[in-house]
Amino acid sequence: MPAFAHPFPFDPTHGHTLDDLLTTPAPPPPPDFATFWQKRYTAARAVATAPVVGPLEDERDGQRVYGVTYTSVGGLRLGGWLGVPAEGEPPAHGFVIGHGYGGRDAPGPDLPPPLPHSATLLPCVRGMATRSRHPRIPARSDAHVLHGISSRDTYVIADCVADLWCAASALLELFPGLAAAPGPGSGRPRLGYLGESLGGGLGALALPWDDRFAAAHLTVPTFGNHPLRLTLPCTGSGEAVRTYHREHPEVADVLRYFDAATAAAHLRVPTLTAPALFDPAVPPPGQFAVHNALAGPRDLHVLAAGHFAYEGISEQTQALSKASRAFFERTLT
Incomplete structure (x- = not known):
């Protein structure tokens, strides 16, 4: 286990060994x-995303980068x-790439994509910097993660998941050749998803239904095994949820619908997870709970x-x- 000098008033490993972490379960749903998320997905697929591509902003790493908007x-x-x-040339593959809490103000290290000759859509989910700010949705992570949390039907995380589904719709509208043809014997989809931290948790919630x-x-x-997360101090958005839960314990019933580990039990496409042994912002047991629950082929890094x-x-990066x-070469090509 790592032994890092750190300034935190808690142990960011929470005392877990790798063997412990590999047995961390998902809570029951x-x-x-499934019905809740399938209805959400059906509603998102009905949205006319009407993507609009802006002027060229950059060219690097084999990619021309444009601004884009979608509904x-x-x-x-x-x-x-x-x-x-x-x-x-027409892209051979497509990727939707989710961001961490705080959003993104540039494509940054998310480009180049893991496979060459790919189209990539890097959305900012609602309320997040810099291109999806909203006057009624807080931009700060500790406030954003609480927005609408009193009900599963108003919680902003549900709509952020839908933002990823709509990003995929927009990418496929721009490049319809990336969609698998319907019917028996059709080719498999050529879309991949990458997400880190918030983007990782949102991806686990989004992908089982798409x-x-x-x-x-x-x-x-993030968002793995909420009942356990509520007992573990951290520096990230989870601490805001822990604080809220102390005053509003009933929120635990809402969080059951937004548990990334619970959702992972429905995720059957090949998935590479990269959880950390030491993490002050997202407690490692929750990260590993997502990996452990995956229903399909899984790679662990x-x-x-x-x-x-x-x-x-x-070197780790x-x-x-x-x-x-290597993972996407094996699963998308």
Whole structure:
């Protein structure tokens, strides 16, 4: 186990060994868990996303990068970035890439995609910097994660999941050749998903219900095993939820519908997870609970630490990028 010097008033490993973490379970679902999410997915698929591609903003790593906007549930117009192969040929694969809490103000390290000749859509989910800010949705993570939390029907996380589904719809509208043809014997989908932290948790919630994706990579995913998370101190959005729960214990019933580990038990496409042994922001047991619950083929790439700067992080990042490329080469090509 890692032994990092750190300033936190708690142990970011929470005393767990790797063997412990590999046995962390998912909590049982509410009886209508699948029905709740399938209805949400059906509503999102009915949205006319009407993507609009803006002017060229950058060209690097084999990608031309454009601004893009699209419509999500509730009629919200969201923004992000679109990457397309610089050579101009039709993309062979597509990726939706989710971000961590705080959003993104540029594509940054999310490009290049793990496979060459790919189209990528990097959305900012509702309320998040910089291209999907909203006057009624807090942008700060500790407030965003509580927005509408009193009910499963108003919780912002449900709509953020829908923002990913609508991002996939927008990408397929722009590049319809990436969709699998319907019917027996048709080709498999050519969409992959990547998400880290918030994006990892949202991905675990979104992907079980969306057959347009063929594979996923989830790094340090949040929202795993909420009953356990509520007992573990952290520095991330989970601490805001823990604080709220102390005053409103009934919120535990709402959180049952937004548990990434519970959802992972419905996720059957090949999935690479990269949970961390040491993480002050997202407690490692919740991360591993997502991996352990996966119903389909799963690859595990254990990280020494997440949400924490330490000597050797560059090598860790490079090794994970290499593992991600190999994973998608095997599952999407």
